[in-house]
Amino acid sequence: MALFGNAHTINPATAQQDYAKLLGQGEQVHAAFLLVRDTILFTDRRLILVDKQGITGKKTEYHSVPYRSITHFAVETAGTFDLDAELKIWISGNQTPLQKTFTKGVDIYEVQAILTQFVAR
Numbered sequence: 001m002a003l004f005g006n007a008h009t010i011n012p013a014t015a016q017q018d019y020a021k022l023l024g025q026g027e028q029v030h031a032a033f034l035l036v037r038d039t040i041l042f043t044d045r046r047l048i049l050v051d052k053q054g055i056t057g058k059k060t061e062y063h064s065v066p067y068r069s070i071t072h073f074a075v076e077t078a079g080t081f082d083l084d085a086e087l088k089i090w091i092s093g094n095q096t097p098l099q100k101t102f103t104k105g106v107d108i109y110e111v112q113a114i115l116t117q118f119v120a121r
Contacts, residue, residue, distance in 0.1 A: 047065040073097075
């Protein structure tokens with residue numbers, strides 16, 4: 001599952017309001033990133049992947065990944081000719097990682113640092 005497009009950060013307070021129905025009682029959004037139509041939320045409890053599907057984007061998949069189920073992850077920085085950076089996340093019980101592609105607009109090191117903060121707990 002890859003996401004493409006110019007990514008940018010979303011104010012966590014705005015994401016908290018926009019996705020309030022997805023959040024548990026007291027759950028807080030610490031960081032959020034928008035990639036065209038899709039969104040990645042880092043809460044204090046889990047990683048939420050919001051995948052808009054279809055031409056209209058009305059159909060949406062919400063993938064919740066508790067941090068404790070992430071076994072490891074990797075980042076690949078953008079290169080000279082390959083301008084995209086990638087985040088790969090391995091979840092226990094799955095051999096194939098979730099893959100997210102970021103174009104310029106998001107610092108992949110920031111994404112990695114946020115993930116490290118929550119996975120290391």
